[in-house]
Amino acid sequence: MGTITLDRVSKQFGTQVVLEEVSLQLHTGRVVGLVGRNGAGKTTLFRIIAGLLEPDLGSVAVSRGVTIGYLPQEPQLDPDRTLGEEVGTGLADITSIEERLAQLSEDIAERHDTKGHEELMRRYDRLHAEFVAAGGYNVKKRLGEVLGGLGFSQDELGIRVGLLSGGQRCRAALARLLLQQRHYLLLDEPTNHLDLDTIDWLERFLTSHRGGALVVSHDRYLLDRIAESIIELEDRRIRSFPGNYSSYVRISQTQALAQERQYLRDKAFIDKEQDFIARYHAAQRGREARGRRTRLQRRLEAGEFELERPRTRRTVGIDLGQPDKQSGTVIRGDGLNKAYDGKRLFAGLNVRVDAGERFGITGPNGTGKTTLLRILLGKIKPDDGQVEILRGSTIGYHAQQVEPLTATHNVVEEVLRLRPTWREAEARSLLAQFQFRGDDAFKRVKDLSGGEQSRLRLLRLLLDAPNVLVFDEPTNHLDIPSREALEDALRNFAGTVVVVSHDRYFLDRIVQRLLVIRPETHATYVGNYSDYVRQTQEAATAREKPAADNVSPAEKQKAPPTTTPPQAPAAPSKRLDTSRFDALSIERIEELLIEQEDRVASLQARFGDRDLYRDADALARLRDELAEAQQELAVIEKAWSERAESL
Numbered sequence: 001m002g003t004i005t006l007d008r009v010s011k012q013f014g015t016q017v018v019l020e021e022v023s024l025q026l027h028t029g030r031v032v033g034l035v036g037r038n039g040a041g042k043t044t045l046f047r048i049i050a051g052l053l054e055p056d057l058g059s060v061a062v063s064r065g066v067t068i069g070y071l072p073q074e075p076q077l078d079p080d081r082t083l084g085e086e087v088g089t090g091l092a093d094i095t096s097i098e099e100r101l102a103q104l105s106e107d108i109a110e111r112h113d114t115k116g117h118e119e120l121m122r123r124y125d126r127l128h129a130e131f132v133a134a135g136g137y138n139v140k141k142r143l144g145e146v147l148g149g150l151g152f153s154q155d156e157l158g159i160r161v162g163l164l165s166g167g168q169r170c171r172a173a174l175a176r177l178l179l180q181q182r183h184y185l186l187l188d189e190p191t192n193h194l195d196l197d198t199i200d201w202l203e204r205f206l207t208s209h210r211g212g213a214l215v216v217s218h219d220r221y222l223l224d225r226i227a228e229s230i231i232e233l234e235d236r237r238i239r240s241f242p243g244n245y246s247s248y249v250r251i252s253q254t255q256a257l258a259q260e261r262q263y264l265r266d267k268a269f270i271d272k273e274q275d276f277i278a279r280y281h282a283a284q285r286g287r288e289a290r291g292r293r294t295r296l297q298r299r300l301e302a303g304e305f306e307l308e309r310p311r312t313r314r315t316v317g318i319d320l321g322q323p324d325k326q327s328g329t330v331i332r333g334d335g336l337n338k339a340y341d342g343k344r345l346f347a348g349l350n351v352r353v354d355a356g357e358r359f360g361i362t363g364p365n366g367t368g369k370t371t372l373l374r375i376l377l378g379k380i381k382p383d384d385g386q387v388e389i390l391r392g393s394t395i396g397y398h399a400q401q402v403e404p405l406t407a408t409h410n411v412v413e414e415v416l417r418l419r420p421t422w423r424e425a426e427a428r429s430l431l432a433q434f435q436f437r438g439d440d441a442f443k444r445v446k447d448l449s450g451g452e453q454s455r456l457r458l459l460r461l462l463l464d465a466p467n468v469l470v471f472d473e474p475t476n477h478l479d480i481p482s483r484e485a486l487e488d489a490l491r492n493f494a495g496t497v498v499v500v501s502h503d504r505y506f507l508d509r510i511v512q513r514l515l516v517i518r519p520e521t522h523a524t525y526v527g528n529y530s531d532y533v534r535q536t537q538e539a540a541t542a543r544e545k546p547a548a549d550n551v552s553p554a555e556k557q558k559a560p561p562t563t564t565p566p567q568a569p570a571a572p573s574k575r576l577d578t579s580r581f582d583a584l585s586i587e588r589i590e591e592l593l594i595e596q597e598d599r600v601a602s603l604q605a606r607f608g609d610r611d612l613y614r615d616a617d618a619l620a621r622l623r624d625e626l627a628e629a630q631q632e633l634a635v636i637e638k639a640w641s642e643r644a645e646s647l
Contacts (some may be wrong), residue, residue, distance in 0.1 A: 018236060414460065
């Protein structure tokens with residue numbers, strides 16, 4: 001097992017200390033989540049591990065043979081290359097080996113029957129083995145599987161990178177990195193600009209990636225699914241927690257509560273002792289007071305007390321206000337149809353949102369979710385159908401493509417622009433609810449982070465005191481504490497909420513009904529995102545049951561007993577038995593290795609078929625089949641390695 005070891009690493013920029021004596025050990029084969037507030041130093045830590053930034057103090061050691069791949073939040077791509085050319089650079093290592101093999105072939109042909117011929121053949125065999133291990137015979141399949149999984153079609157490969165959207169460029173950079181097949185991956189917000197299907201594909205990729213990864217993400221659902229442990233970076237230091245994100249939250253809250261209680265007990269004891277010492281040090285009980293002072297000082301120097309109040313998971317306090325209550329159906333859309341450039345987004349779509357309800361909309365990119373919102377708000381017209389909005393509804397709309405803030409204004413001025421009769425103190429009081437305190441209230445808009453600008457836009461939205469809130473991807477650019485604060489505020493909001501989101505954790509905490517729009521289909525489910533997943537799985541099981549019920553009693557008696565297949569891919573066995581390959585030559589094992597790599601690549605390519613995700617049963621079977629194929633591949637690889645080392 002390879003390791004990446006950080007030993008007492010420190011880093012500062014100017015007078016700002018970002019990391020202070022950070023020690024950390026990362027192991028290949030494990031996926032770890034890294035959490036912390038925006039600006040806590042997560043990207044700095046990544047750049048140091050990747051070797052792009054030198055620490056001021058301390059050291060970073062990487063095990064021999066471990067290669068590191070890094071995906072930054074803002075990846076750099078060549079705008080003059082096509083998508084296919086730029087993503088293809090991720091295969092540069094294999095291309096280089098191919099070129100060297102071709103050159104060796106020419107050298108062997110030229111030096112046939114010469115003294116150096118055998119040495120050239122040995123070099124060729126070693127290089128060819130390296131080519132096979134790198135998956136050289138599966139390049140096209142890997143390329144198709146990765147591009148398809150990340151939502152690219154073959155028609156898009158010829159598009160110049162400079163013409164791609166920001167989201168497409170981020171996905172292209174992720175595809176390029178995954179094709180490089182680095183042992184250890186550093187992924188900084190990899191799910192930015194990904195929809196539900198591509199996030200699901202990335203989850204499967206990471207859980208099957210044997211090299212390991214460190215992942216920075218505000219996607220708590222993703223961290224729950226893939227992370228085996230969580231590292232928290234706060235106040236320049238790190239703490240490690242076993243388990244996924246939900247486990248981290250439980251453990252950190254329990255620890256904080258225990259430390260808080262210990263702090264209060266220690267503080268009460270110290271205050272009591274110091275009070276006694278102050279009262280009696282010069283009185284009749286002076287000897288006892290001096291003895292207590294000596295013992296207290298000794299214990300303080302020994303570090304026996306919790307002297308600092310423990311850190312808590314601070315949240316941004318957001319009060320959405322309590323609007324006048326409504327009753328009945330607030331928004332109704334009947335028989336809605338919409339198409340653009342001959343492409344149908346949805347047809348026969350019915351939507352009903354009742355007063356006080358929290359209604360969610362989700363689905364892959366390109367299915368018309370934002371278009372539907374704009375139709376419901378009357379900003380664009382449907383091709384067919386009609387929309388009604390309850391009289392007396394005041395709607396606040398938080399769009400993805402928002403009205404720009406005034407770059408030269410400071411935060412207070414942006415509030416006063418909408419409330420010119422307010423005093424500065426009133427504006428600052430409201431800003432404090434959104435974590436703009438002290439000097440932050442006077443930051444220029446152009447200097448705000450993406451999350452700070454999102455909070456400011458939300459604040460401006462609420463100044464109109466709407467009783468219906470409509471959000472399009474409201475958690476974009478927000479860190480986890482800000483997301484949690486928004487969730488708490490929406491849960492306490494007495495008005496009506498309609499929200500489009502790919503944030504599955506957010507949907508789980510917020511929505512009471514969920515509309516899922518997919519190409520050529522749509523359906524509404526009672527409950528949150530997890531309820532939707534459960535209901536689709538139950539529906540798939542119910543479709544199987546009638547077929548089983550049609551089997552005659554006699555046939556059932558003849559049929560062998562069956563077992564329920566696993567719902568998730570089986571984890572690879574820690575002990576790989578290679579004894580069945582003992583009688584085979586290394587050449588035959590190599591052939592089997594190539595065949596099995598082709599099989600795995602073929603199965604992975606099938607995940608690029610969007611229609612697959614409409615059939616939960618077929619998806620489960622494919623996952624099980626891939627897990628078994630990957631397990632067999634691991635056994636053959638081990639057998640080949642053992643035989644190669646013995647030669």
